[in-house]
Amino acid sequence: MKKYFLFALVSFFLFFSFASAKEVEVQERTEENRYGIPSRFELNEKTIGSATTIPYVNADELVYDFAGLYTDSEYEKIQDLTQELNEKLPFRVVVVTQDNIGSRSAMEYADDFYDYNDFGPDGVLLLIAMDVREVYISTAGDAIGTISNPRVETILDAVYSYLSSGDYAFATERFLSRVESYHSSGKDASVGDYKVLPDGKIVFYKKLPILPILFFSLAITTVIMIIAVNSYKKIVLATNANEYLSQGNVVVKNIEDRYVNSVTTRTYSPVSSGSSGGSSGGSSGGYHSSSSGASHGGGGRHF
Amino acid sequence: MTDETLDLKCPSCRAPLRFFPSSGRWECDYCGSKFKLEELQNLKQERKERQKQKTQSDGYICKNCGAKILLSENTSATSCIYCRSTAIIPERLENEFTPNSIIPFRKTKEEAVAAFQKFGIRKIFAPKEFTSKKNIEEIQGIYIPFWLYDFHLVGKASGVGKNSASVRSGDYLVTTTRIYHFERDCDIPFFDIPVDGSKHFDDALMNSIEPFDYKDLVTFDSAFLSGFLAERYDLKKEEAVGSAVKRAEGTALGQVKLTLSRYQTTEIQNHSFEPTNLDGEYVLLPVWLLNIRYKGKLYPYAMNGQTGKMIGDLPVLEWKILLYGLILFLIIAVIISLGFILLGGYRL
Structure with missing residues (x-):
């Protein structure tokens, strides 16, 4: 009997030490606090409906282990790293693990979790959704320039195998270090020119190709000027007597049109393969609107 | 043979008579009398018969003021530099130097000046003072000697013609070119090709004011020259014909090309043409000429005295x-x- 009791006691403590001792603090969304919806979004049926099914957390914690994937020590390490990163970076970095994302897709949950908490308009969020075994990275606001969609894919490449093997902490740390190094590399040029509007929407601009325009203008101007200047030279020695030809009396007899020989040549000219890269710019390629109306980038993967 | 210069004096008042292109008559500056060609010819005959022979040494004496006029070798009509009356030199217009025909001036000096001024307008690269009145006043009306040639250009032309077609075979383009040899026999007639008969006048300039309308050619009479300058030819008929033949060859080759439409590319490699049935007429054609010196360079301008076509190179300001x-x-x-x-x- 004592054996079993001891066993139960040890298991009990073990359970708690391995389980997440850190319970995530959640606040209530009420009419008074505007349902926890940041002021940049308007209050309507859609936004309220979406917000109320997302946990309203303390935005300063930045790491939310709802699924209990990290041990205490892992959690502390991750939170330290995340806090440090958030101080360094001009946008927020948030980590969320969840074992029940409800009826939403991982993308919707990640987008909404970011939008309906007080993280600010610019940030990147890592979601590990255990019930669907999906990892999703959501980007918002100015963060899409640094953590562009192509870069998101690279980060996912780097972490997803660790998620598959259950090494969630390590995968998270890898995520954080990747975000940091991308920030050091500066913005991804392939995103192009964009502007983040106050309501969270992002507008992409095509950049004016100044150099090609200048070359083209120069070419046209040169041609026009050459023609104009040449119009100043009017005195030309005649090379024919066409006006003095007696048209109706011209006789040109075909004496001979004789076939001589043929020449055959083979030239290598492969059928051009692949069209040129798709048109760039102006695309909202891969960037979508979430329920709040804000524009998000990102990507996900099953693991 | 008379050595006297022929000056035209008004039969009524003895003032200088000048030919006006606008009316086609000779008018007197002072008494306003107008005369047609026949009238003047009759009067001239009468005067010739009446006049005594005057012996002259070298140079010519102006009938109006007695000054000695220096002439360049080929000038057949000029104006006295002292009294500005017309001086026509008959010897320079005799025998082989008698022109067959002449196209009298149709454009007046005022029209020439106006045309020149218009010419300079809207040419935004040219210096503005170029078309100033001062420069233009010096414009001169000259009858320029021309040879008009008629001939048949006869000869052969031959060369190579090619046709190609391409077929795709996998990653290769197979091009087959068929080569032909062609030969043409030509007899191409030309009428009245004008060649400038004086070495003093630039051929290119004279080319550029073509064409003249030969319908206005009239039988030559020296009376037409009064009021204008005139030159006689210094290139003989046989010497000047080369330019006409060269131009005609250009046209002939063009006519040959018209018969080569069956080929995609052609190259005329040999041609030999000769003029046959050659006939040349010596005529005087009216031209308004102006030379402007600008920044050390001479800019020639010409206006066709019959049609008004104006030509010239304008200087360009960098x-x-x-x-x-x-x-x-x-x-x-x-x-x-x-x-x-x-x-x-x-x-x-």
């Missing part, structure tokens, strides 16, 4: 080219950029 070029460049660049921004949603 800085104006650069300035307008720069402005044009900026305008084009801005327009293209605006197009991108407004129509394509581009942004700086």
Whole structure:
């Protein structure tokens, strides 16, 4: 009997030490606090409906282990790293693990979790959704320039195998270090020119190709000027007597049109393969609107 | 043979008579009398019969003021530099130097001046003072000697013609070119090809004011020359014909090319043409001439005295080219950029 009791006691403590001792603090969304919806979004049926099914957390914690994937020590390490990163970076970095994302897709949950908490308009969020075994990275606001969609894919490449093997902490740390190094590399040029509007929407601009325009203008101007200047030279020695030809009396007899020989040549000219890269710019390629109306980038993967 | 210069004096008042292109008659500056050609010819005959022979030494004596007029070798009509009356030299117009025909001036000096002024307008690269009145006043009306040639250009032309077709075979283009040899026999007639018969006048300039309308050719009479300058030819008929043949060859080759439409590319490699049935007529054609000196260079201008066609090279100011070029460049660049921004949603 004592054996079993001891066993139960040890298991009990073990359970708690391995389980997440850190319970995530959640606040209530009420009419008074505007349902926890940041002021940049308007209050309507859609936004309220979406917000109320997302946990309203303390935005300063930045790491939310709802699924209990990290041990205490892992959690502390991750939170330290995340806090440090958030101080360094001009946008927020948030980590969320969840074992029940409800009826939403991982993308919707990640987008909404970011939008309906007080993280600010610019940030990147890592979601590990255990019930669907999906990892999703959501980007918002100015963060899409640094953590562009192509870069998101690279980060996912780097972490997803660790998620598959259950090494969630390590995968998270890898995520954080990747975000940091991308920030050091500066913005991804392939995103192009964009502007983040106050309501969270992002507008992409095509950049004016100044150099090609200048070359083209120069070419046209040169041609026009050459023609104009040449119009100043009017005195030309005649090379024919066409006006003095007696048209109706011209006789040109075909004496001979004789076939001589043929020449055959083979030239290598492969059928051009692949069209040129798709048109760039102006695309909202891969960037979508979430329920709040804000524009998000990102990507996900099953693991 | 008379050595006297023929000056035309008004039968009524003895003032100088001049030919006016606008009316086609000779008018007196002072008493306003007008005379037709036949009238003058009759009067001239009468005067010749009445006049005594005057012996002259060298040079010519102006009938009006007695001054000695120096003439260049081929001038057949000029104006006395002292009294400005017309001096026509009959010996220079005799025998082989008697022109067959002449196209009298149709454009007056005023019309020539106006045309020249218009010529300079709207030429934004030229210096403004170029077409100033001062320069233009010196414009001269000259009857220029021309040979008009008729001939048949006869000969052969031969060369190579090619036709190609391409067929695709996998990653290769197989091109087959069929080569032909052609030969043509030609007999191409030309009428009245004008060749400038004086070495003093630039052939290119004279080419550029063509064509003249030969319908206005009239039998020559020296009376037409009064009021204008005139030159006789210094290139003989046989010497000047080369230019006409060269031009005719250009046209002949063009006529040959018309028969080569069956080939995609052609090359005429040999041709030999000779003029046959050659006939040449010596005529005087009216031209308004002006030479302007600008920054050390001489700019010749010519207006066809019959049709009014004006030709000449204008000087070009470099800085104006650069300035307008720069402005044009900026305008084009801005327009293209605006197009991108407004129509394509581009942004700086």
